[in-house]
Amino acid sequence: MIDAVVVGAGPAGGMAARQLAAAGYETVILEKRKVVGEPVQCAEGVSEFGLLSNGLSPDQEWIAQRVAGAKCVAPNGKWFYITRLPGYAIDRAVFDRWMVDGAVDDGAELRTATRVTRLAAHDGGWRIEANGETIDSRVVIGADGPASLVARDAGLVRNLEKILAYEYRFQNEDVAARDPEYFLLFLGEQYKGGYAWIFPNERRTQTIAGTIPYRYDLTSLAAPGLAVVGDAAGITNPMNGAGIHPGIFSGRLAGEFAVASLEKKDPAAMLEYDRVVRSSPFLDPVLWWMIDRARRWTDRLMNTVVEELEGIDWRALTWKRMLGTGVRKPSLVLHAREFYRMIRTLELCDRYGW
Numbered sequence: 001m002i003d004a005v006v007v008g009a010g011p012a013g014g015m016a017a018r019q020l021a022a023a024g025y026e027t028v029i030l031e032k033r034k035v036v037g038e039p040v041q042c043a044e045g046v047s048e049f050g051l052l053s054n055g056l057s058p059d060q061e062w063i064a065q066r067v068a069g070a071k072c073v074a075p076n077g078k079w080f081y082i083t084r085l086p087g088y089a090i091d092r093a094v095f096d097r098w099m100v101d102g103a104v105d106d107g108a109e110l111r112t113a114t115r116v117t118r119l120a121a122h123d124g125g126w127r128i129e130a131n132g133e134t135i136d137s138r139v140v141i142g143a144d145g146p147a148s149l150v151a152r153d154a155g156l157v158r159n160l161e162k163i164l165a166y167e168y169r170f171q172n173e174d175v176a177a178r179d180p181e182y183f184l185l186f187l188g189e190q191y192k193g194g195y196a197w198i199f200p201n202e203r204r205t206q207t208i209a210g211t212i213p214y215r216y217d218l219t220s221l222a223a224p225g226l227a228v229v230g231d232a233a234g235i236t237n238p239m240n241g242a243g244i245h246p247g248i249f250s251g252r253l254a255g256e257f258a259v260a261s262l263e264k265k266d267p268a269a270m271l272e273y274d275r276v277v278r279s280s281p282f283l284d285p286v287l288w289w290m291i292d293r294a295r296r297w298t299d300r301l302m303n304t305v306v307e308e309l310e311g312i313d314w315r316a317l318t319w320k321r322m323l324g325t326g327v328r329k330p331s332l333v334l335h336a337r338e339f340y341r342m343i344r345t346l347e348l349c350d351r352y353g354w
């Protein structure tokens with residue numbers, strides 16, 4: 001029986017494998033793709049805070065462009081700052097490989113073109129079938145993306161709600177960047193309950209489609225000797241679909257719990273991962289509450305709200321300013337609870353949103 005198997009070599013799996021390999025445990029990473037990170041199914045935006053808070057220093061090898069933050073744009077073109085914390089447009093394929101290489105450098109074994117087809121509890125650990133071979137492992141990390149086989153076979157899935165995402169890439173000379181310094185988030189009725197992003201980035205023309213977890217109902221994100229991380233656990237921001245930062249955060253935590261469980265020879269030590277991740281800002285119920293409400297806002301309401309925030313940082317909102325708005329626009333008072341929660345959501349998204 002080996003110490004640990006990580007299924008999936010995305011950012012979440014790479015991060016979990018790094019913790020296990022650095023602690024000296026025999027770690028095997030199983031990845032169904034022939035080349036880690038390819039094809040890319042991501043717009044490749046991540047915040048600097050997301051990287052640094054998980055111990056990753058931005059590396060020129062995979063940084064494509066630095067941005068100053070993100071703005072939200074209303075249907076009438078007015079906008080406000082979502083965050084002024086900097087971030088990056090990265091090269092996801094190179095980033096994913098860099099993440100996994102970090103684990104390989106510490107002794108992990110990477111097996112590409114290896115699809116896991118079955119997982120079952122076995123002899124105090126887990127039995128995995130991949131490419132017709134059987135592997136027994138004390139610990140398993142399910143980092144196998146939004147359609148996670150690991151979560152399903154471990155019996156953790158109750159219901160999975162996903163959203164479809166489409167990405168259109170244009171040459172800079174064909175479409176002038178609307179704001180080369182910021183990521184732009186567009187809301188409005190024309191997106192039919194969804195949203196649109198514009199990212200400045202140097203890329204070739206391409207169309208990409210993929211799924212993003214929206215609301216995943218898992219009985220637990222862990223079982224004895226097992227944890228699910230990143231998209232496999234549905235840990236993406238429902239406000240905007242960002243999953244790289246939640247992936248590396250949950251991957252790091254799962255890796256740390258796995259190391260503790262191997263050290264103590266206690267598979268049940270991994271169950272605590274579920275509680276810690278669920279109480280993290282990434283899965284705060286206010287995010288779902290807020291996006292469900294904002295989806296129902298009319299363009300008129302959206303425009304009125306954004307006009308009040310026009311060109312400013314939401315932190316500049318004071319009680320005095322809000323009272324002034326209530327006097328000038330009494331219809332907004334009816335939405336006072338939503339606005340209060342919107343500020344809480346923006347506070348969360350500032351650091352943990354992307």
Ligand SMILES: Cc1cc2nc3c(=O)[nH]c(=O)nc-3n(C[C@H](O)[C@H](O)[C@H](O)COP(=O)(O)OP(=O)(O)OC[C@H]3O[C@@H](n4cnc5c(N)ncnc54)[C@H](O)[C@@H]3O)c2cc1C
Pocket residue numbers: 007008009010011012013030031032033037041042043044045046114115116117143144145146149165166167208209210211212229230231232236241242243244245247354
């Ligand atoms: C169009 C689009 C744009 C996006 N843009 C952004 C963005 O700008 N910023 C952001 O933060 N997030 C974005 N996301 C979300 C982000 O891409 C994901 O949240 C992120 O990739 C999650 O990382 P992960 O490691 O959990 O899963 P993944 O990156 O999906 O990695 C899972 C890995 O597991 C492998 N795998 C799956 N099943 C098996 C199996 N049975 N056996 C072996 N290997 C398996 C897969 O091949 C894959 O390599 C976007 C998503 C889409 C679809």
